[in-house]
Amino acid sequence: MHFKGQILKMSSVFGNPINYYLNLSGDLISMNQLFGKKLHLKHVGYQCVNCGKDKKIYRMGFCKECFFESPYAxxxxxxxxxxxxxxxxxxxxxxxxxxxxxxxxxxxxxxxxxxxxxxxxxxxxxxxxxxxxxxxxxxxxxxxxxxxxxxxxxxxxxxxxxxxxxxxxxxxxxxxxxxxxxxxxxxxxxxxxxxxxxxxxxxxxxxLDFPYEAPSKITSFTLDSKPEFEGVLKGIKGQYLCFNDGDFINVRSHEGYVIELDIS
Known part of the structure; x- marks a missing residue:
């Protein structure tokens, strides 16, 4: 399966366990169904959550200009x-x-x-x-x-x-x-x-019951330091996706990033 879109924070539904949905430009992808699947992420651009332009994200999903002007920031x-x-x-x-x-x-x-x-x-x-x-x-x-x-x-x-x-x-x-x-x-x-x-x-x-078990080691990465990443999804807690080998990415801190997502 192939998806492309702007990352927004994951939506969630309270339950036992909590159900998560990755929001890519309004398309909701059920993440709980992807545990054990290999995900390939590729950062291909930006889309400011306010102006929608392909400008580098400054903070909270906003480009620098919008961050200092929008009432939502x-x-x-x-x-x-x-x-x-x-x-x-x-x-x-x-x-x-x-x-x-x-x-x-x-x-x-x-x-x-x-x-x-x-x-x-x-x-x-x-x-x-x-x-x-x-x-x-x-x-x-x-x-x-x-x-x-x-x-x-x-x-x-x-x-x-x-x-x-x-x-x-x-x-x-x-x-x-x-x-x-x-x-x-x-x-x-x-x-x-x-x-x-x-x-x-x-x-x-x-x-709150998260679909998650802590790995023996925890290593976070960003799409700035690692614009292309592949790993097997193991769990989710907060807004963090947990992959095999203890690799984590904070979805919310990547709001406004445009990615290609392949699932196998």
Whole structure:
């Protein structure tokens, strides 16, 4: 089978295990059905996720110009506490920013090799946790907009990590004694006083079952360093494809890359 298209982040369907679909220019390829198959990847160009031009990808699937102009790549995407749409103040495009920011958000704890704190739109649960490769997750607050969630996250970051250590996540060394409910109860004291109203007492921890077993060694590669690659697909965790010999590629970090994919 032969495919060609622009890479977008893999779509996923929550289940036991999680089902993944590679998105190539809108064509969804069921990846779970390809375990044990040989995949040949060849990088043949770029297509910016915003302007669609064949320009080198700078970050998050955007060419450099679009990264600094598009509202979908604004600083508030990475730093929710900088959101201003609730004040009616535009950063790049107020209508887009209202759409993104003025909706319910979840502040959560997730276990990705370490316990981390994060923020996501409520509509992105549990997709956000799947993309991060979290084996366990629990919401700790529900806010009415992105700014309110960012304020909580800023305080939580003083005590917890907010980034995923991708290598620890892929090593898949689960700590059986990690109790996210107990962890949540201990850190509630760190909530800003004005944010106490958003605390939620969830007593159900999400458990995510990835189609994946950690190999003995982990080696990541990119299509910049290795524009042509061939390997047997062994598993998927987060947005990482795992091949034989412990080779990994992060699909999401290659958004906007155009590839040819051959399956045998």
């Amino acid at each position: 604004s600083e508030t995407i990475l730093r929710p506490e900088l959101s201003t749409a609730h004040l009616g103040i535009e950063e790049r495009d107020l209508e887009v920013e209202k759409e993104i920011q003025l909706q319910p958000h979840i502040v959560y704890l997730a276990y990705t090799g370490d316990v981390k704190v994060g923020v996501t739109r409520e509509s992105q649960v549990p997709t956000r946790w799947i993309d991060q490769g979290a084996t366990f997750a629990i919401p700790i607050a529900r806010t009415t907009n992105r700014y309110e969630a960012g304020v909580i996250e800023v305080e939580m970051k003083k005590h917890l990590a907010d980034k995923t250590n991708w290598r620890k996540m892929l090593q898949d060394e689960r700590e059986s004694d990690v109790d996210l409910i107990d962890f949540r109860n201990k850190i509630e004291d760190f909530f800003p006083k004005e944010s106490k109203q958003f605390v939620i007492d969830e007593n159900e921890v999400w458990k």
